[in-house]
Amino acid sequence: MAQTYTANDIQVLEGLDAVRMRPGMYIGSTGPRGLHHMIWEIVDNAIDEAANGFASEISVTLKKDGSCEVSDNGRGVPVDIHPKLGVSAVEVVYTQLHAGGKFSDKNYAYSGGLHGVGASVVNALSEWMVVDVYKDYSHYQQRFESVPDPKTGKIVSGKPVAPLQKLGNTRKRGTVVCFKPDARVFQDVNFNSDTVRRRIRELAYLNKGVKFVFTDERISNPEKRVYEYCYEGGIADFVQYLNADKNTITDPIVFEATKDGTLVRVAIQYTDSYTDTIASFVNNIPTNEGGYHEIGFKAAVTKAFNDYARRQGLLKEKDNNLAGDDFREGMTAIIYAGVKNPEFEGQTKGRLGNTEVRPVFEAVCLEQLSIYLDDLKNQAFAQKIIAKAITAAKAREAARKAKANIRAVGQLEAAPLVGKLSSCTGKKPELNELFIVEGDSAGGSAKQGRDRRFQAILPLRGKPLNVEKKRLEQVLQNEEFRSIITALGTSIEDDFDISKLRYNKVIILSDADQDGAHIRAILLTFFYRYMRPLITEGHVYIGMPPLYKVAKGDKVIYCYDDNALPTAIKKIGKGYTLQRYKGLGEMNPEQLWETTMNPDGRKLMQVGIEDFVEAERRVTILMGDKVEPRREYISQYANFNKEDNFVPVNESTREQGTGNREQG
Numbered sequence: 069m070a071q072t073y074t075a076n077d078i079q080v081l082e083g084l085d086a087v088r089m090r091p092g093m094y095i096g097s098t099g100p101r102g103l104h105h106m107i108w109e110i111v112d113n114a115i116d117e118a119a120n121g122f123a124s125e126i127s128v129t130l131k132k133d134g135s136c137e138v139s140d141n142g143r144g145v146p147v148d149i150h151p152k153l154g155v156s157a158v159e160v161v162y163t164q165l166h167a168g169g170k171f172s173d174k175n176y177a178y179s180g181g182l183h184g185v186g187a188s189v190v191n192a193l194s195e196w197m198v199v200d201v202y203k204d205y206s207h208y209q210q211r212f213e214s215v216p217d218p219k220t221g222k223i224v225s226g227k228p229v230a231p232l233q234k235l236g237n238t239r240k241r242g243t244v245v246c247f248k249p250d251a252r253v254f255q256d257v258n259f260n261s262d263t264v265r266r267r268i269r270e271l272a273y274l275n276k277g278v279k280f281v282f283t284d285e286r287i288s289n290p291e292k293r294v295y296e297y298c299y300e301g302g303i304a305d306f307v308q309y310l311n312a313d314k315n316t317i318t319d320p321i322v323f324e325a326t327k328d329g330t331l332v333r334v335a336i337q338y339t340d341s342y343t344d345t346i347a348s349f350v351n352n353i354p355t356n357e358g359g360y361h362e363i364g365f366k367a368a369v370t371k372a373f374n375d376y377a378r379r380q381g382l383l384k385e386k387d388n389n390l391a392g393d394d395f396r397e398g399m400t401a402i403i404y405a406g407v408k409n410p411e412f413e414g415q416t417k418g419r420l421g422n423t424e425v426r427p428v429f430e431a432v433c434l435e436q437l438s439i440y441l442d443d444l445k446n447q448a449f450a451q452k453i454i455a456k457a458i459t460a461a462k463a464r465e466a467a468r469k470a471k472a473n474i475r476a477v478g479q480l481e482a483a484p485l486v487g488k489l490s491s492c493t494g495k496k497p498e499l500n501e502l503f504i505v506e507g508d509s510a511g512g513s514a515k516q517g518r519d520r521r522f523q524a525i526l527p528l529r530g531k532p533l534n535v536e537k538k539r540l541e542q543v544l545q546n547e548e549f550r551s552i553i554t555a556l557g558t559s560i561e562d563d564f565d566i567s568k569l570r571y572n573k574v575i576i577l578s579d580a581d582q583d584g585a586h587i588r589a590i591l592l593t594f595f596y597r598y599m600r601p602l603i604t605e606g607h608v609y610i611g612m613p614p615l616y617k618v619a620k621g622d623k624v625i626y627c628y629d630d631n632a633l634p635t636a637i638k639k640i641g642k643g644y645t646l647q648r649y650k651g652l653g654e655m656n657p658e659q660l661w662e663t664t665m666n667p668d669g670r671k672l673m674q675v676g677i678e679d680f681v682e683a684e685r686r687v688t689i690l691m692g693d694k695v696e697p698r699r700e701y702i703s704q705y706a707n708f709n710k711e712d713n714f715v716p717v718n719e720s721t722r723e724q725g726t727g728n729r730e731q732g
């Protein structure tokens with residue numbers, strides 16, 4: 069028996085060491101995403117137990133020592149001895165790669181997991197991990213550690229300190245897992261409280277009736293330490309949460325069905341806004357890039373509403389059908405697919421690639437929407453939706469004309485010069501950068517300071533139009549946006565074509581004040597609404613001009629935030645001069661180049677969408693028309709623009725313009 073244990077043990081440990089050799093293969097990255105993925109791998113197991121009806125409560129606790137504890141009140145991981153390996157099932161779960169399947173419930177159809185790995189991977193990448201199982205009136209425990217091998221000094225990953233032990237008797241039921249991510253693996257082992265809390269809230273919406281408790285013991289304020297999320301309405305509650313700061317014009321339309329082994333869940337609620345928000349998920353995982361569930365859903369919406377409009381005589385025989393976009397104006401929807409063997413595709417693995425899901429979604433949604441629309445008690449809502457779509461169609465026609473105009477203009481100029489744009493001489497889009505600069509005077513400095521070989525400048529005059537409150541055709545009438553669209557070359561919305569992008573980096577350069585923040589927010593909203601891939605594919609950046617210049621003799625230090633100032637002053641010593649920059653316009657071309665535009669040394673923030681739902685809410689709150697929530701929000705998160713939606717980037721490599729730039 070002991071022999072068998074040792075033999076298997078060695079084999080098992082080799083498996084986990086492979087994880088440590090290539091963490092990215094198992095958890096995506098060793099950055100913040102990978103770190104947080106560790107939590108979700110463990111939470112997934114607890115959600116499975118709840119989805120099968122054996123657990124009703126899941127807790128996630130971030131501990132002061134940097135560990136994370138996940139627990140459920142389910143049946144407890146099986147503890148019986150594995151017949152072949154001769155060790156407990158618990159130990160197999162933690163030390164065998166891909167062990168999950170062997171013990172998983174056959175009834176459990178919708179296994180998610182971006183990487184399809186589980187507890188053993190988390191164990192392999194943890195400094196230590198402890199599992200407690202409360203089952204059959206017994207309390208069991210096992211501890212695992214990643215420690216250096218005394219002979220070779222090489223780290224052995226996730227090694228059991230001892231076999232599973234029974235510690236005592238209990239009446240509790242459940243599984244508790246606590247792990248500490250290994251600082252030798254991850255760049256940064258600090259869990260982000262908001263990231264974890266928001267995802268737990270999302271999981272609570274997606275798993276109705278399950279109580280989730282999030283605790284961050286690192287937070288000293290007791291009021292901000294514990295959050296409980298439990299939604300009896302599930303995605304119906306979710307859609308109302310997304311619309312909390314909008315004016316709704318219908319109640320939620322909610323349905324659920326299973327067809328050909330695929331689970332379909334949908335919640336739709338209309339608002340008076342001009343944009344649509346579709347948040348889609350597959351097996352609890354957000355699919356920000358859409359996929360076949362969304363495609364099927366959209367087709368069904370278009371058909372169901374057009375058919376209804378004809379039945380009702382709201383569309384006459386001579387009228388064309390309305391377009392899908394028209395029916396989606398003002399729509400907020402949650403689309404949930406339960407898929408047996410999901411395949412995730414796309415840049416960020418955020419698109420469902422299973423083609424068989426499309427006809428299922430189309431059929432289920434068409435049937436359910438038709439039932440809804442024909443129900444007498446829903447007529448008031450149905451009529452409002454059709455009326456809004458008809459108005460949207462008229463606006464769309466006007467926008468089409470405006471777009472055609474822009475295209476005509478683009479062709480006429482077909483050339484380096486688009487209005488106020490100072491283009492660059494280089495012809496390789498992958499090397500080129502476009503600076504969108506607030507104000508003519510800063511634009512002038514940027515134009516003189518730049519390296520004209522690869523940097524183009526587009527100055528913006530005054531505040532651009534707030535796109536959140538306008539329909540497309542009004543946006544297209546706006547000169548500032550027209551020049552941005554023409555300069556980028558990609559067109560917008562469904563016509564958007566990233567292969568036509570003329571600049572690899574689109575850099576927003578605005579003052580570090582309220583107005584600057586507003587302009588930046590408007591531009592980001594525009595990209596978010598009309599050119600989203602520009603953001604998701606990482607082309608949008610925020611330039612960071614310095615706030616201070618500390619100088620003595622020929623020594624100069626620029627400070628990019630308030631915290632850096634005292635350090636700089638200390639470093640440069642007594643007798644320094646301090647200049648505070650109030651705006652870009654105060655810098656001469658040379659300074660602007662040196663501090664903000666020169667790829668050697670400048671600071672850029674790459675704009676990304678870390679959390680689609682959160683991004684959507686921020687955009688509506690900041691840019692929408694309900695004033696109160698905005699006031700509250702701004703006072704709560706005064707520095708929205710520097711928050712975690714923006715990721716600082718390092719530009720260690722520089723392809724062009726080193727040293728001697730070509731100016732003007």
Ligand code: TSJ
Nearest residue numbers: 110113114117138142143144145171172187243
């Ligand atoms: F795997 C894990 F360690 F990551 C983990 C598993 C972490 C957490 C927080 C919970 C769980 C977990 C596993 N909770 N509940 C279960 N259930 C089972 O593993 C289980 C129990 C009983 C039976 C059975 O057929 O009797 C089957 C299973 C899969």
